[in-house]
Amino acid sequence: MIPLIGSIALAGAHPLALAILLGVFGLLLSYFKGGSKLVNLTSQGTAGGLLIFLGFTGTMSQIGSIQEWAVGLQSANVEAGSMGYVGLIVLGINIAVYAYLAKINMRWLAIPVCAVTGLLLALGLGAGFDLTFETEMGLPNLNPVYWWGSTEQGWMLGLPNLQHFIASLPFAILAVAMWSPDFLGHRIFQELNYPRKTEKSSDGRR
CATH class of the missing domain: 1.10.287 (Helix Hairpins)
Incomplete structure (x- = not known):
């Protein structure tokens, strides 16, 4: 969903509305066991292709960032x-x-x-080692009203309204639909790192 952040903002979605919808859909999937059904409907080829695409996209982005840093030295x-x-x-x-x-x-x-x-x-x-810390040390403001309840402080977005929820709905559905291929992609990646004869997996199970 990271590449879609610009599109989400242009569509008029609200991050809090999107987060609430994702939480609701996640609870519904858990209650009705929809996640398992989505996984069964998703082929390993789809998951592997998604993993390759996301890996390639991330790799190219990081290579660009490294070169941008190096050129600026x-x-x-x-x-x-x-x-x-x-x-x-x-x-x-x-x-x-x-x-x-x-x-x-x-x-x-x-x-x-x-x-x-x-x-x-x-x-x-x-x-050279020229790290600079621009943020002051200390805990951030932990009051959610400071971040979400005003258009003058915090993120200055205010509370979401019905229009924000409607704009966020398609992206929330897309995010939920991508959970199963994302899960399968990570499982395939784990199987590549931990072959069948491996005694222990990354979570400690045999």
Whole structure:
């Protein structure tokens, strides 16, 4: 649903209305066991295709973000925009690291190892460590009225009305319809990482 955020906003939907509808549909599916029926109606080919599509979309988005970051790098002796190669090197080596971890059946180490590898490579290539924290430390305002009950503070959206619920309804139905292929896609991904002869799965069951 993330790529549809722009369309949802243009349609006049309200995030709180959408969340309420999703909660209601989720409870109804749970009560009537509609989730199991949707899963049975969804083929593994559909789930696998969705998983590939979402994975490809996410990968291309992250590659774009990495290159945008790399092009914006600037050091004392290098002009801005001329360090785009840093992103390509970090990406290429991380792919090689992940392939090696997959080969030795240690894919579960991919996230921490690739994160540390990318950080060390970037620093070694002159990226610099210039993190800045713009948000003040402390707990946010926990009063829901502050966030949802006003058009002058919080998210400044106010409470949803009937028009917002009507505009959010098609997107809520679409989100619920995507739950079953999304579930099957994650199950296929888990089966790829934990073959049939694996003694333990990710949730500890044998």
